[in-house]
Amino acid sequence: MSRVLSVAAESFPIAGTFTISRGSKTEADVITCTIAESGRLGRGECVPYKRYGETMESVRAAIELARRAIEAGASRADLLELMPAGAARNAVDCALWDLEAKTSGIPAAAKLGPAEPRSLETAYTLSLAEPEAMAAQARANAARPLLKVKIGGDNDIARIRAVTQAAPNSRIILDANEGWTEANVAGNLALAAELGIALIEQPLPAGADEILARIPHPVPICADESVHVAADLDALRDRYDAINIKLDKAGGLTAALELRDRARALGFQLMVGCMVGTSLAMAPAVLLAQDAEFVDLDGPLLLARDRQPGLAYEGSVVAPPSPELWG
Structure with missing residues (x-):
């Protein structure tokens, strides 16, 4: 059975305001990646970070660029060549870890x-x-x-x-x-x-x-x-x-x-x-x-x-x- 990738933008309210030297925010905006295969779902989440030139749109676009390879069965090792370091690759990589655990029955912790x-x-x-x-x-x-x-x-x-x-x-x-x-x-x-x-x-x-x-x-x-x-x-x-x-x-x-x-x-x-x-x-x-x-x-x-x-x-x-x- 082939893989199916889905990508969603989500927002979670912060309790109050979170402030660092570069500014403040009141919501955590995240991208969630879900990979479905053989009736199992693997999920990963990332947080685009402006300091590194990332936006919700750019991270989502980066995942979409790799969609064909991901759905064709790209491994976590393949991702290291397919995608640069950053939030987009994190969401996909963690979704693959989760999918592997759900499919194999071997927890991620046991592999570590x-x-x-x-x-x-x-x-x-x-x-x-x-x-x-x-x-x-x-x-x-x-x-x-x-x-x-x-x-x-x-x-x-x-x-x-x-x-x-x-x-x-x-x-x-x-x-x-x-x-x-x-x-x-x-x-x-x-x-x-x-x-x-x-x-x-x-x-x-x-x-x-x-x-x-x-x-x-x-x-x-x-x-x-x-x-x-x-x-x-x-x-x-x-x-x-x-x-x-x-x-x-x-x-x-x-x-x-x-x-x-x-x-x-x-x-x-x-x-x-x-x-x-x-x-x-x-x-x-x-x-x-x-x-x-x-x-x-x-x-x-x-x-x-x-x-x-x-x-x-x-x-x-x-x-x-x-x-x-x-x-």
Whole structure:
């Protein structure tokens, strides 16, 4: 029986407003790919990201360009040649993983390793705002063990102090989303070390981060926008201590596994992160993140409405996906 590919655009409301240094949004706009074969359905979700030149329309068009090959039976390995890294390939790749699991009866987790997947502690993200508002967010979530704090503006020192004072028992990741400069990065790093920050994510713009090779790292620094696929890693070895793997950047779980293994070989710590999407997008990432030092898969916690069934969250702990959801 031949395959049938379907592609849908969907929107899920965010609980409130999600703000980073590049702007704000109130909805998570996603593309869902479904591949039907032999009475089984495989699904994958991606989040087009403007920072990388993606739109809902361009991602959908990229999937349509590969439709004939996908419906003719293209494998996940074939996709690595058919489609470039990015959100479009992620949706198709994850749909194929899900389809393989549904068709074979072998869960995706079993293909990734012998150990049963475990529940993981995820970071919870606080949106960028003025220091007082960020302190209020931190206070409301001070019982969570790991907070990811969006910064990247002129008042970051006040923000960092406000958040650490409001959530004194939480480990904190600072995510500048490329918002710092060569003039303030050393001072901000020093303050972060003084306040016990656990990790700093992408302080400087990708391609303008050479100074990170010349200044001390009193807090580990994690590449996000600077790293998409395994081929990016060699150039980052003297600048970053960790990398953030996102399926939408890598272009699917298949490429993300290659990125993970190469990063480990080079000595990087790992974070597995996400765009703001639903449980369908997080599910394969939960399996990828089983041995990561940092997990940031809180997308569904930021939504006013998730898919059903979705991932099971208990506080900041997320359980592996059920077969009904994915894999």
